[in-house]
Amino acid sequence: MNDWLAGPCRVPDQTAADAAAARQATLTKPPGSLGRLEALAVHLAGLQGSARPNAARVRIAVFAADHGVAAEGISAFPQAVTGEMLRNFARGGAAIAVLARELQATLEVVNLGTVNDPGEIPGVRRHVIAASTANFCTGPAMTEAKLEAALAAGVASAADAVATGTDIYVGGEMGIGNTTAAAALACALLGESPVTLTGAGTGLDAAGVARKASVIARALDLHADADTPRERLRRLGGFEIAALAGAFIAAAQRGLPVLVDGFIASVAALAAVALRPDVRPWLIFAHRSQERGHARVLEALGADPLLDLHLRLGEASGAAVAVPLLRMACALHGSMATFAEAGVSEA
Ligand SMILES: Cc1cc2ncn([C@H]3O[C@H](COP(=O)(O)O)[C@@H](O)[C@H]3O)c2cc1C
Numbered sequence: 040m041n042d043w044l045a046g047p048c049r050v051p052d053q054t055a056a057d058a059a060a061a062r063q064a065t066l067t068k069p070p071g072s073l074g075r076l077e078a079l080a081v082h083l084a085g086l087q088g089s090a091r092p093n094a095a096r097v098r099i100a101v102f103a104a105d106h107g108v109a110a111e112g113i114s115a116f117p118q119a120v121t122g123e124m125l126r127n128f129a130r131g132g133a134a135i136a137v138l139a140r141e142l143q144a145t146l147e148v149v150n151l152g153t154v155n156d157p158g159e160i161p162g163v164r165r166h167v168i169a170a171s172t173a174n175f176c177t178g179p180a181m182t183e184a185k186l187e188a189a190l191a192a193g194v195a196s197a198a199d200a201v202a203t204g205t206d207i208y209v210g211g212e213m214g215i216g217n218t219t220a221a222a223a224l225a226c227a228l229l230g231e232s233p234v235t236l237t238g239a240g241t242g243l244d245a246a247g248v249a250r251k252a253s254v255i256a257r258a259l260d261l262h263a264d265a266d267t268p269r270e271r272l273r274r275l276g277g278f279e280i281a282a283l284a285g286a287f288i289a290a291a292q293r294g295l296p297v298l299v300d301g302f303i304a305s306v307a308a309l310a311a312v313a314l315r316p317d318v319r320p321w322l323i324f325a326h327r328s329q330e331r332g333h334a335r336v337l338e339a340l341g342a343d344p345l346l347d348l349h350l351r352l353g354e355a356s357g358a359a360v361a362v363p364l365l366r367m368a369c370a371l372h373g374s375m376a377t378f379a380e381a382g383v384s385e386a
């Protein structure tokens with residue numbers, strides 16, 4: 040049933056990374072002066088197995104799903120917004136739709152199950168598992184079959200991205216209540232307390248955040264016996280969080296670099312790394328979200344994200360905003376003149 044999960048992730052190509060590092064040393068600039076842009080190009084070279092990496096063909100996958108825990112009143116917005124936003128993604132009005140156009144990236148929107156289901160709409164792929172997860176304050180969010188279906192949706196997305204030619208895979212999400220699910224899952228995976236990882240999400244006030252933390256504390260009590268990463272994901276996750284975890288693992292197994300978005304995507308990454316530690320080198324962290332728990336999750340992953348723009352949207356928006364940095368890093372790496380070519384004296 041989980042044969043795909045047993046497959047190892049690709050090992051980054053050290054020869055290509057070494058060749059890229061050697062090229063960086065010949066370019067017309069003081070060594071190291073392009074800072075993290077140099078490191079990014081070298082890292083991508085290792086991941087892509089090419090001394091000349093590139094970030095031209097970008098796939099942005101946004102997984103949408105509803106959460107049973109929304110019944111506990113843990114979001115500033117009503118649950119109907121998840122389904123409504125699916126139409127907005129399809130019509131091109133959502134933030135990620137604008138950014139995808141700007142990047143000339145392929146935008147894939149997947150409906151994994153929404154209470155306010157828009158039905159068949161052009162531009163949205165239906166992979167409906169159920170109208171929502173179950174409320175994890177009263178039982179597991181997912182059955183084993185639903186978890187497997189959600190993971191499989193992510194695997195299919197990453198496999199399709201590879202099959203159609205993709206340089207960078209970006210994963211995003213939409214689901215009212217999913218900062219609660221992500222915080223609960225991160226607490227379980229990291230052994231952290233809810234107050235540390237619970238944030239305002241779409242805009243709760245201090246009292247709302249305190250209530251949200253107490254909802255998460257109740258769920259953690261109920262599921263305290265969940266003792267594997269998979270079981271924690273099944274009981275406390277969401278369809279879109281599991282899909283992202285599946286996509287990240289499948290991308291890493293196929294040698295496709297991943298750009299990770301904000302809090303929710305990073306918790307999916309945390310779950311993916313817990314399931315398969317060899318995923319980690321394939322994950323590039325785009326930004327530090329304003330959501331309270333994100334810094335701790337990034338720390339646990341040993342991640343130093345590229346940007347801190349005080350974003351707190353999700354949808355893959357922060358990752359999309361970081362794509363031009365990857366493109367700049369690759370362009371500098373590939374197109375700058377060497378000292379020899381330009382006739383510039385070396386140190
Ligand atoms: C209009 C709108 C668009 C969004 N796009 C992403 N999110 C973000 O907010 C939600 C998580 O926050 P919480 O846990 O507080 O509900 C997710 O859908 C996330 O993707 C949105 C939220 C709203 C309201």
Ligand SMILES: O=C(O)c1cccnc1
Nearest residue numbers: 301302303328351352353
């Ligand atoms: O960082 C995120 O992904 C985020 C934060 C708040 C709300 N939705 C998403």
